[in-house]
Amino acid sequence: xxxxxxxxxxxxxxxxxxxxxxxxxxxxxxxxxxxxxxxxxxxxxxxxxxxxxxxxxxxxxxxxxxxxxxxxxxxxxxxxxxxxxxxxxxxxxxxxxxxxxxxxxxxxxxxxxxxxxxxxxxxxxxxxxxxxxxxxxxxxxxxxxxxxxxxxxxxxxxxxxxxxxxxxxxxxxxxxxxxxxxxxxxxxxxxxxxxxxxxxxxxxxxxxxxxxxxxxxxxxxxxxxxxxxxxxxxxxxxxxxxxxxxxxxxxxxxxxxxxxxxxxxxxxxxxxxxxxxxxxxxxxxxxxxxxxxxxxxxxxxxxxxxxxxxxxxxxxxxxxxxxxxxxxxxxxxxxxxxxxxxxxxxxxxxxxxxxxxxxxxxxxxxxxxxxxxxxxxxxxxxxxx
Amino acid sequence: xxxxxxxxxxxxxxxxxxxxxxxxxxxxxxxxxxxxxxxxxxxxxxxxxxxxxxxxxxxxxxxxxxxxxxxxxxxxxxxxxxxxxxxxxxxxxxxxxxxxxxxxxxxxxxxxxxxxxxxxxxxxxxxxxxxxxxxxxxxxxxxxxxxxxxxxxxxxxxxxxxxxxxxxxxxxxxxxxxxxxxxxxxxxxxxxxxxxxxxxxxxxxxxxxxxxxxxxxxxxxxxxxxxxxxxxxxxxxxxxxxxxxxxxxxxxxxxxxxxxxxxxxxxxxxxxxxxxxxxxxxxxxxxxxxxxxxxxxxxxxxxxxxxxxxxxxxxxxxxxxxxxxxxxxxxxxxxxxxxxxxxx
Numbered sequence: 038x039x040x041x042x043x044x045x046x047x048x049x050x051x052x053x054x055x056x057x058x059x060x061x062x063x064x065x066x067x068x069x070x071x072x073x074x075x076x077x078x079x080x081x082x083x084x085x086x087x088x089x090x091x092x093x094x095x096x097x098x099x100x101x102x103x104x105x106x107x108x109x110x111x112x113x114x115x116x117x118x119x120x121x122x123x124x125x126x127x128x129x130x131x132x133x134x135x136x137x138x139x140x141x142x143x144x145x146x147x148x149x150x151x152x153x154x155x156x157x158x159x160x161x162x163x164x165x166x167x168x169x170x171x172x173x174x175x176x177x178x179x180x181x182x183x184x185x186x187x188x189x190x191x192x193x194x195x196x197x198x199x200x201x202x203x204x205x206x207x208x209x210x211x212x213x214x215x216x217x218x219x220x221x222x223x224x225x226x227x228x229x230x231x232x233x234x235x236x237x238x239x240x241x242x243x244x245x246x247x248x249x250x251x252x253x254x255x256x257x258x259x260x261x262x263x264x265x266x267x268x269x270x271x272x273x274x275x276x277x278x279x280x281x282x283x284x285x286x287x288x289x290x291x292x293x294x295x296x297x298x299x300x301x302x303x304x305x306x307x308x309x310x311x312x313x314x315x316x317x318x319x320x321x322x323x324x325x326x327x328x329x330x331x332x333x334x335x336x337x338x339x340x341x342x343x344x345x346x347x348x349x350x351x352x353x354x355x356x357x358x359x360x361x362x363x364x365x366x367x368x369x370x371x372x373x374x375x376x377x378x379x380x381x382x383x384x385x386x387x388x389x390x391x392x393x394x395x396x397x398x399x400x401x402x403x404x405x406x407x408x409x410x411x412x413x414x415x416x417x418x419x420x421x422x
Numbered sequence: 423x424x425x426x427x428x429x430x431x432x433x434x435x436x437x438x439x440x441x442x443x444x445x446x447x448x449x450x451x452x453x454x455x456x457x458x459x460x461x462x463x464x465x466x467x468x469x470x471x472x473x474x475x476x477x478x479x480x481x482x483x484x485x486x487x488x489x490x491x492x493x494x495x496x497x498x499x500x501x502x503x504x505x506x507x508x509x510x511x512x513x514x515x516x517x518x519x520x521x522x523x524x525x526x527x528x529x530x531x532x533x534x535x536x537x538x539x540x541x542x543x544x545x546x547x548x549x550x551x552x553x554x555x556x557x558x559x560x561x562x563x564x565x566x567x568x569x570x571x572x573x574x575x576x577x578x579x580x581x582x583x584x585x586x587x588x589x590x591x592x593x594x595x596x597x598x599x600x601x602x603x604x605x606x607x608x609x610x611x612x613x614x615x616x617x618x619x620x621x622x623x624x625x626x627x628x629x630x631x632x633x634x635x636x637x638x639x640x641x642x643x644x645x646x647x648x649x650x651x652x653x654x655x656x657x658x659x660x661x662x663x664x665x666x667x668x669x670x671x672x673x674x675x676x677x678x679x680x681x682x683x684x685x686x687x688x689x690x691x692x693x694x695x696x697x698x699x700x701x702x703x704x705x706x707x708x709x710x711x712x713x714x715x716x717x718x719x720x721x722x723x724x725x726x727x728x729x730x731x732x733x734x735x736x737x738x739x740x741x742x743x744x745x746x747x748x749x750x751x752x753x754x755x756x757x758x759x760x761x762x763x764x765x766x
Binding site for chain 1: 549550551554555557558561583585586587588590591592593594595596597598619622
């Protein structure tokens with residue numbers, strides 16, 4: 038047997054750097070819930086302004102975040118999402134890429150919300166009806182669910198009224214029925230499949246008295262609008278949709294690309310309030326969209342570009358990462374064990390690309406720990422990259 | 423397994439459960455063609471009757487109003503236990519022509535031991551909104567019956583629903599807002615071939631209450647072991663009459679066999695008091711004998727299950743064998759078994 042590989046789960050010791058572990062990611066992809074956002078003040082200002090406008094006025098507002106690969110578009114969207122998710126008056130959904138058309142955006146958005154969340158909306162809506170037509174006062178989804186389970190309200194009394202009201206609010210009776218069917222264990226998986234536009238058999242639709250198939254962009258826009266209107270009715274301020282890798286629409290045929298952009302435009306037109314869409318897009322594709330699809334790009338209105346990191350940005354970024362794993366609580370170690378010159382060299386080599394910066398820092402810190410280097414200097418970096 | 427043995431404390435004494443209430447079609451236009459069984463089949467000392475049919479049969483109702491007892495009309499001993507259903511089955515296609523108070527009054531005059539509340543059956547063909555309205559109406563009728571019930575005889579609330587949430591919700595709601603001695607699950611007949619749904623609904627009812635649970639209309643040969651397995655306390659059936667009308671011979675452990683398929687036989691495979699003495703030709707000519715045999719077949723099915731359960735044999739092993747001959751019922755049982763295991 039060959040002993041060419043040495044595989045072990047033994048952790049490397051970083052205590053000489055006052056670190057519990059290597060804080061940099063080995064594979065620099067944005068985490069689902071990022072905790073750090075450095076630099077790019079102009080971007081955070083613009084996003085804050087867009088999001089705040091929507092929250093304060095209820096009027097829809099949209100923004101495109103452009104930046105080259107690795108400059109932090111996904112990280113920016115996910116960081117914003119993580120901030121918004123803490124609020125209980127908005128609904129936030131992340132779409133990793135637009136897919137083959139608007140129906141895919143809708144599908145991804147609803148999937149990101151998840152089965153449980155959609156079921157909660159159904160219970161919340163039933164709760165709003167129960168408050169009006171019964172003597173009960175259910176608070177939230179779980180309050181409603183327990184009232185049903187305990188027999189404090191009669192389902193057959195509130196369900197027909199809930200469907201009628203939700204149909205009025207959404208102008209989409211099939212959508213209303215699907216939402217209400219989320220509370221029935223026999224049909225909630227079918228309802229979920231229909232609501233996510235996955236497609237269900239005619240018999241399954243018939244069981245829920247759903248007449249239409251949710252299988253094209255037009256229906257996707259209608260369902261999305263219905264969902265938003267339901268949420269506004271429930272008291273939410275609005276929906277935030279984060280569409281990442283928007284540049285991938287460029288691989289669609291011109292006809293499909295136009296259809297996708299038209300559908301998003303229709304969605305924006307039909308939702309002048311309660312909707313905020315943030316797109317992450319490569320600058321060259323966004324330039325093409327701006328020049329060729331005015332009707333779409335004019336509705337977005339604003340664009341903000343991510344810039345390569347500066348030295349100051351990098352010091353701050355590295356310090357924030359290192360602080361996550363510092364053993365002592367003094368937090369006066371700064372960028373130690375990196376020297377400023379070492380980081381400047383890393384910045385120069387990576388051309389300010391944050392993905393490359395993080396990757397290099399991760400590798401260099403491991404190598405330095407293995408070599409028992411006390412300080413990571415520019416010379417050491419130069420010898421080791 | 424949820425199979426359970428209980429005793430119902432009734433005005434005429436105790437009734438061991440689980441029990442089958444053979445349906446007496448007394449009062450129906452076809453007249454009472456149910457043969458005598460009380461006193462000949464020991465476990466069948468009870469009957470299910472339709473209170474509305476009897477009330478609407480003027481001559482009979484006149485006689486009862488003038489002091490003739492229902493048991494005399496039925497030609498059964500006075501201690502025969504009677505479950506008086508409201509006759510709601512007829513309201514599937516007809517307007518409701520009674521009120522909870524009027525039905526209770528009828529049931530009292532019939533001196534019924536168990537009183538089913540007025541209900542309106544559901545149908546899968548109905549729009550969902552119409553079924554919701556019927557469910558709501560049946561609940562309202564049940565609560566009114568609870569208000570009017572004087573405590574004589576047991577009051578069973580009729581419950582309808584085609585999904586487990588509705589069944590559970592209805593039972594809990596009725597428990598909170600009325601006083602009932604048990605619950606009777608209806609609207610199962612129109613969906614009886616959808617075994618998965620039926621077993622799911624029954625299980626949801628069983629789990630929602632520890633009180634007596636009756637299932638309307640599903641006491642035939644195939645369903646009986648399933649209902650026992652699911653912990654149902656009582657059920658009723660007219661299968662023995664309907665099958666005999668179609669010259670269908672019920673065989674415990676198997677199901678129905680049309681007599682024309684076994685013409686060459688001299689003797690039938692059942693040793694019941696009917697088949698044990700008579701040849702096939704005689705039974706073919708005698709519809710009452712065939713009906714009586716079919717009742718014996720239902721009794722035998724019940725006895726077998728009880729025997730397996732009481733003798734500490736593996737009931738599931740027995741049911742595996744019981745349902746092995748028919749793909750559809752086997753699948754139904756397998757489904758029930760899975761649903762049950764998810765609960766335990």
